[in-house]
Amino acid sequence: MESPVAKSGAVERDSGVPVFRQIAEQFRAAIRSGELVSGDQLPSESQLMDEFGVARMTVRNALSELTAEGLVVPERGRGVFVRARPPVRRLASDRFARRHRERGLAAFSAETEHLGEASVDQFECAREHPTARTRDLLGLRPRMKVVARRRRYLLDGEPVELAESYVPLDLAAGTAIEQRDAGPGGIYARLEESGHILAEFVEEISARMPTPEERLRLELPSGTPVILLTRVAYDTAGRAVETTDTVKAAGRYVLEYRFPAE
Amino acid sequence: MESPVAKSGAVERDSGVPVFRQIAEQFRAAIRSGELVSGDQLPSESQLMDEFGVARMTVRNALSELTAEGLVVPERGRGVFVRARPPVRRLASDRFARRHRERGLAAFSAETEHLGEASVDQFECAREHPTARTRDLLGLRPRMKVVARRRRYLLDGEPVELAESYVPLDLAAGTAIEQRDAGPGGIYARLEESGHILAEFVEEISARMPTPEERLRLELPSGTPVILLTRVAYDTAGRAVETTDTVKAAGRYVLEYRFPAE
DNA sequence: TAGTGGTCTAGACCACAGC
DNA sequence: CTGTGGTCTAGACCACTAT
Numbered sequence: 170m171e172s173p174v175a176k177s178g179a180v181e182r183d184s185g186v187p188v189f190r191q192i193a194e195q196f197r198a199a200i201r202s203g204e205l206v207s208g209d210q211l212p213s214e215s216q217l218m219d220e221f222g223v224a225r226m227t228v229r230n231a232l233s234e235l236t237a238e239g240l241v242v243p244e245r246g247r248g249v250f251v252r253a254r255p256p257v258r259r260l261a262s263d264r265f266a267r268r269h270r271e272r273g274l275a276a277f278s279a280e281t282e283h284l285g286e287a288s289v290d291q292f293e294c295a296r297e298h299p300t301a302r303t304r305d306l307l308g309l310r311p312r313m314k315v316v317a318r319r320r321r322y323l324l325d326g327e328p329v330e331l332a333e334s335y336v337p338l339d340l341a342a343g344t345a346i347e348q349r350d351a352g353p354g355g356i357y358a359r360l361e362e363s364g365h366i367l368a369e370f371v372e373e374i375s376a377r378m379p380t381p382e383e384r385l386r387l388e389l390p391s392g393t394p395v396i397l398l399t400r401v402a403y404d405t406a407g408r409a410v411e412t413t414d415t416v417k418a419a420g421r422y423v424l425e426y427r428f429p430a431e
Numbered sequence: 432m433e434s435p436v437a438k439s440g441a442v443e444r445d446s447g448v449p450v451f452r453q454i455a456e457q458f459r460a461a462i463r464s465g466e467l468v469s470g471d472q473l474p475s476e477s478q479l480m481d482e483f484g485v486a487r488m489t490v491r492n493a494l495s496e497l498t499a500e501g502l503v504v505p506e507r508g509r510g511v512f513v514r515a516r517p518p519v520r521r522l523a524s525d526r527f528a529r530r531h532r533e534r535g536l537a538a539f540s541a542e543t544e545h546l547g548e549a550s551v552d553q554f555e556c557a558r559e560h561p562t563a564r565t566r567d568l569l570g571l572r573p574r575m576k577v578v579a580r581r582r583r584y585l586l587d588g589e590p591v592e593l594a595e596s597y598v599p600l601d602l603a604a605g606t607a608i609e610q611r612d613a614g615p616g617g618i619y620a621r622l623e624e625s626g627h628i629l630a631e632f633v634e635e636i637s638a639r640m641p642t643p644e645e646r647l648r649l650e651l652p653s654g655t656p657v658i659l660l661t662r663v664a665y666d667t668a669g670r671a672v673e674t675t676d677t678v679k680a681a682g683r684y685v686l687e688y689r690f691p692a693e
Numbered sequence: 694t695a696g697t698g699g700t701c702t703a704g705a706c707c708a709c710a711g712c
Numbered sequence: 713c714t715g716t717g718g719t720c721t722a723g724a725c726c727a728c729t730a731t
Contacts, residue, residue: 187700197643213716224702226488229717237499237653239640246709246716257637266693367692374688375519376638376656376681378501381459391499394638394656394681402692419638419656426636426688430629430664431528449719475697486721491698508697508728 180221188223189230200240200251211249239392255421258284262426265370275355277322291321292349296338303335306401306412316341328387334413365404373399376419387418394419442483450485451492462502462513473511501654517683520546524688527632537617539584553583554611558600565597568663568674578603590649596675627666635661638681649680656681
């Protein structure tokens with residue numbers, strides 16, 4: 170394995186800066202400068218031990234720091250590679266416009282129409298008691314139930330998003346909202362058909378590290394955070410008629426919002 | 432150190448699940464269930480070695496996994512603690528409303544008016560050539576310069592946000608935009624005074640792990656991502672008159688956007 | 694001074710990828 | 713088969729915190 174870093178492999182033992190951090194910094198610099206690009210292989214651990222004259226743990230410490238930063242991805246039996254940056258997907262805030270529903274597109278389809286081939290490979294639907302948070306978002310009284318729709322979305326066969334939608338039971342009972350396929354235009358279209366014309370969406374965005382379960386289901390490399398997006402839909406009477414929690418792989422998405430300066 | 436996990440400290444050596452991961456999972460469960468709460472101290476490394484009958488590296492591996500997930504924070508010479516969750520700050524999308532400027536509040540002040548005492552402790556201002564990305568966002572021709580304002584914002588004395596704003600030089604030259612204190616209402620107020628009435632904002636949001644420099648400047652514990660927010664301000668003529676890149680500690684913020692269902 | 698986490702060494706055995 | 717990263721052991725010295 171030839172690496173620009175390998176040749177200049179030198180660390181100061183008594184500089185006060187830990188050796189493993191010096192090694193990590195050399196690779197950080199190489200990646201920043203473009204010397205190493207997406208998919209490039211780093212020298213193996215044993216090569217790095219030789220080149221820097223350190224123990225294996227020191228090398229692994231350096232590599233795990235880079236892994237935690239999301240810069241490199243180790244592959245068992247193969248090597249450590251500079252992380253490939255999948256193309257970024259842009260979600261514009263008009264993605265729930267009525268014109269999309271009128272063309273028969275559900276929310277996720279409208280979002281991703283130009284981004285790839287969308288599909289759902291995990292789906293659960295149930296009537297249940299909402300969590301306190303969901304109850305607050307929907308403005309429900311205690312003991313009222315909701316219809317919960319949980320699903321995993323794929324784009325071109327790769328998992329990109331986990332979503333959980335909740336609709337108050339009195340609005341969803343017996344409708345296509347309780348079916349796997351909620352019909353053309355999705356659940357928003359069904360809600361409007363039953364007289365709840367949508368007036369406003371409120372979205373909340375935050376980010377954090379994924380839970381182990383989310384890392385598995387979204388097939389995330391370590392060192393990559395998730396974006397949490399919660400949307401609440403209000404009808405023209407000001408009632409919250411639906412809320413969706415989504416977990417997206419950060420770095421695969423950019424969210425865009427436009428708003429007037431008033 | 433008494434810990435609920437410590438007493439049930441048991442791992443299966445040949446279950447196929449790595450021992451360090453089993454140890455980590457026990458603490459994850461304890462934190463999830465509320466058995467361990469913010470600020471609680473975990474058993475020390477040597478206690479964990481005894482309780483689980485493993486080597487120190489195995490214990491440290493478990494702890495570093497929890498650290499990378501942002502669940503715990505090690506403190507040198509003191510111990511490992513369940514991470515304190517600072518209060519979440521909500522930023523509503525009306526935070527740039529003209530009414531705030533008319534009250535003399537600059538953007539950050541309007542954002543954070545109810546959240547704490549805002550201040551700036553690092554400031555740089557320079558005329559320079561923009562990066563390709565900034566030039567695109569502002570729709571500038573090559574070789575046009577911008578005024579760059581870089582600063583670090585504090586809330587109640589704690590760093591919460593890094594911001595870099597860019598204004599085309601022809602709009603900023605000689606104005607208060609080049610001063611540290613851009614005056615009442617901030618740079619948006621100055622732009623409107625010079626005839627560029629603001630019409631629309633476009634914000635882009637993404638998230639990633641911080642660079643080492645960002646981690647230092649924002650005093651972030653490891654295992655906590657940052658939210659990147661880029662805003663472009665357009666005037667009534669449709670010209671991009673300003674753009675700001677901000678880096679926020681995720682987990683300290685929730686962003687909120689409201690938009691009509693159209 | 695005793696206890697904590699931070700760094701580092703020098704080994705070992707394993708599962709997995711690729712030839 | 714060889715080389716890779718994944719896991720684990722058993723030590724060592726250090727800087728820092730608290731008492």
